[in-house]
Amino acid sequence: MAEQSQRSIVIDTESGKKNPKIVKTLVIGGVIVLILVINYFGVIKPILNAIGLTKDKEDRQGDRDKNKLSRSQVLSPDFYRNNRSKISISSQKAFESATKIYNAKGILWDDESSAVGGIIGAGSLVNVSYISDRFNTIYGQSLQSYLSSFLENENWSQIDDYIRKTKNF
Numbered sequence: 001m002a003e004q005s006q007r008s009i010v011i012d013t014e015s016g017k018k019n020p021k022i023v024k025t026l027v028i029g030g031v032i033v034l035i036l037v038i039n040y041f042g043v044i045k046p047i048l049n050a051i052g053l054t055k056d057k058e059d060r061q062g063d064r065d066k067n068k069l070s071r072s073q074v075l076s077p078d079f080y081r082n083n084r085s086k087i088s089i090s091s092q093k094a095f096e097s098a099t100k101i102y103n104a105k106g107i108l109w110d111d112e113s114s115a116v117g118g119i120i121g122a123g124s125l126v127n128v129s130y131i132s133d134r135f136n137t138i139y140g141q142s143l144q145s146y147l148s149s150f151l152e153n154e155n156w157s158q159i160d161d162y163i164r165k166t167k168n169f
Helices: 020-051 057-072 078-082 091-103 112-120 125-139 143-148 153-165
Strands: none
Touching: 057 153, 078 125, 091 112, 091 125, 091 143, 112 125, 112 153, 125 143
């Protein structure tokens, strides 16, 4: 019989000791990171939001609402053009609303609530699109781009709330 050589496996159980310098460095580093995070979110970010360098929660919500409006095509004439028979306001009312929205943008100050009122007073989404069509015809520019030039984020949120709650026809 051939002799088999057996190899023994040796496990060093003493090498698992912790190095106190490494632990101390990791703890101090973790505390420093925690202090920086608390200072940024508790002190620096609110100051940056207040002076307008970064966006706060309301601004981000307004931007999302503004983007949602552009996707929904409510402020474009297309919805009206595809559903002409379903409008429920007169051409005079659409003209008055378009004029009211146009006049809301001023030289020294803007009347955002008047512009929002011109949209909210439409009664249905097809009527808003009809007002957009009249606005485009009268003033030669899109309603959405005109509103984007002076409305604030909270105004876009009001318009979005109206669009969410209002029926198409």
